Amino acid sequence: MxxxxxxxxxxxxxxxxxxxxxxxxxxxxxxxxxxxxxxxxxxxxxxxxxxxxxxxxxxxxxxxxxxxxxxxxxxxxxxxxxxxxxxxxxxxxxxxxxxxxxxxxxxxxxxxxxxxxxxxxxxxxxxxxxxxxxxxxxxxxxxxxxxxxxxxxxxxxxxxxxxxxxxxxxxxxxxxxxxxxxxxxxxxxxxxxxxxxxxxxxxxxxxxxQSPVSHLQLMFWKTYVENEQKFLDQDSKRHAAELAERNVKSFFNQETQEKFSTPENKDWSSISTANKWTNEKTYYTPLHKFIERKTDSMKASIRSVLPPAEVNFAMAAI
Structure with missing residues (x-):
């Protein structure tokens, strides 16, 4: 086996x-x-x-x-x-x-x-x-x-x-x-x-x-891409199965189900684009780039909402 x-x-x-x-x-x-x-x-x-x-x-x-x-x-x-x-x-x-x-x-x-x-x-x-x-x-x-x-x-x-x-x-x-x-x-x-x-x-x-990275980092890049695809396939199957089970149960039981969180169309489009290496930041895949930018935007929103005295505390917690 x-x-x-x-x-x-x-x-x-x-x-x-x-x-x-x-x-x-x-x-x-x-x-x-x-x-x-x-x-x-x-x-x-x-x-x-x-x-x-x-x-x-x-x-x-x-x-x-x-x-x-x-x-x-x-x-x-x-x-x-x-x-x-x-x-x-x-x-x-x-x-x-x-x-x-x-x-x-x-x-x-x-x-x-x-x-x-x-x-x-x-x-x-x-x-x-x-x-x-x-x-x-x-x-x-x-x-x-x-x-x-x-x-x-x-x-x-x-x-x-x-x-x-x-x-x-x-x-x-x-x-x-x-x-x-x-x-x-x-x-x-x-x-x-x-x-x-x-x-x-x-x-x-x-x-x-013309590789933008060294040999060892290129090997790491390939390993990351393989693992990301493996986890994406596994979670996609599980997520789709849970959504399908929820909808089928709701149809037969005639019950209103709680909202099921699913990525939006624009999010799917963002992670489906071709990946291009840039020297500004290290993004191994479009999914990696999407998550990092989303995290940066969340940090920026916290800085803009919190008073100056609380910003340092919030950033330290992050």
Whole structure:
């Protein structure tokens, strides 16, 4: 049981990483199944379009699915189009434009991992790229693979089906063309993988170098955010359950219940905005910022109400 709880805690802690890892694994398995079961190059004028559709459309679907599954994005988007948000302006739901752009770029990069996995594996397996290149109606492409051989240029679209279609070009030329296409496809695949890893490394280095806090405080920040979310989920469930129980009992018993304290809409909106670090005060999350400012306002109201002789006493008590 303890091991199960530990695994559950790790799953909750790294749910974003695990989610995109699972989506990338799904992309890898899907590409393998599609290329071996569903995909079959038509070996005619449809080669180019058919290969591009199988290479890019599933990648686009995985990209959109990655956006749909990102909770950080929906947290910022929810409620941004209501009248109150428009009245307050763009900063009502996003804080700062630069920080909003950072969130979008972060979500875009994470969502791009599964489709890039699909494309990289497809390029390494060559079949999609072979179908695309053999169907390109460009003289430059035909000359690059066939030189000045007119028969080869004419039969280039049939090369992906060379094992089942009789061709009028020699076996040596056929193997040479397939070898060139295979080399190009696999080189592009490895370059794509290397580019993604290099971009991730550079982005991580830039993010860490521009961190407003030290490494230890950054670890503390992450720990605080995880615990705050855990307690917020627990108390939200308990609070919602108590409110639901009160309302149901009131409905069936036809009794008037005492007032149930619940945060106002503006309070929920305040803690749902994007968090941005400032050097003026240390606010780890919007909830932390909301509580600290509320506390400061309460202290200010006490100072404005109490006589000078009582202010010092009240502040000492606080």
């Amino acid at each position: 303890e091991n199960f709880k530990s695994l559950s805690a790790l799953a909750v802690k790294y749910q974003t990483v695990l989610g995109y890892s699972a989506l990338s694994l799904m992309a890898a398995v899907g590409e393998s199944l599609f290329s071996s079961i569903v995909y079959k190059c038509p070996c005619n004028s449809w080669n180019h379009a058919y290969g591009l559709v199988f290479l890019l459309v599933p990648a686009l679907l995985f990209f959109l699915l990655g956006f749909m599954l990102n909770t950080s994005l929906w947290k910022q988007v929810t409620g941004c189009c209501n009248s109150h948000a428009f009245h307050r302006g763009f900063r009502y739901w996003c804080g700062k434009r630069v920080h909003c752009l950072y969130i979008v770029l972060q979500v875009t990069f994470l969502s791009a991992l599964p489709p890039l996995t699909w494309i990289a594996l497809a390029l390494l397996k060559v079949s999609f790229y072979e179908c695309i290149m053999s169907g390109l109606p460009l003289d430059y492409i035909k000359a690059r693979f066939c030189g000045s051989h007119a028969v080869c240029m004419k039969e280039l679209p049939f090369i992906p089906c060379g094992s089942s279609v009789k061709l009028n070009i020699s076996q040596v030329m056929l193997e040479e063309i397939r070898g060139n296409i295979t080399a190009e496809s696999q080189v592009l695949g490895w370059c794509l993988i290397a580019s993604v890893l290099l971009f991730a490394l550079v982005a991580t280095c830039i993010s860490r170098c």
